């Protein structure tokens with residue numbers, strides 16, 4: 001393991017996606033099961049997938065009838081994801097969530113669900129958590145999947161596209177949310193947070 005000091009820009013991610021590295025984590029049955037237990041979405045909900053990679057998680061929402069916006073820092077990942085299918089309710093775009101300019105597609109209060117799978121350790125996550133809350137509609141949820149390492153800044157030498165948080169950092173993410181649910185998926189933790197009690201309709 002080594003200490004992380006550098007931010008990874010779009011060119012680095014593009015290289016890994018073009019080389020076909022296993023950057024994008026597939027959705028296991030266990031994750032899908034936990035997700036469906038903790039997230040309630042009514043038909044036609046609006047979902048934002050942050051750092052969507054090749055978009056395998058998001059395409060599932062599309063199949064379930066939701067409106068999905070997938071945003072990524074890597075133009076190569078977006079290009080590959082688009083080749084796998086674009087529809088009116090399934091949109092892709094290039095966006096850096098650390099950038100100061102916020103596109104009009106990310107208006108306040110416009111999403112029922114923010115998905116953030118294995119992305120937060122690459123972002124200014126404190127800023128991200130503030131922005132994510134602002135983007136959610138009342139009752140909206142944020143889903144975070146992140147690998148948990150005992151060591152701060154852990155990153156495997158051979159897989160720099162895998163980063164994690166310490167347990168303490170995960171607990172920081174939970175601060176200030178009215179509703180929080182958490183479960184383990186192997187070495188990953190899944191976190192579901194919301195400012196309001198989940199809708200049951």
Ligand SMILES: C[S@@+](CC[C@H](N)C(=O)[O-])C[C@H]1O[C@@H](n2cnc3c(N)ncnc32)[C@H](O)[C@@H]1O
Nearest residue numbers: 013024025051052053072073074096097098117
């Ligand atoms: C480990 S991959 C996870 C991909 C996907 N979310 C998944 O579940 O497998 C991290 C992703 O975050 C994207 N990413 C990293 N920094 C970003 C940023 N500042 N803004 C948007 N996306 C970013 C990378 O391009 C990459 O696709």
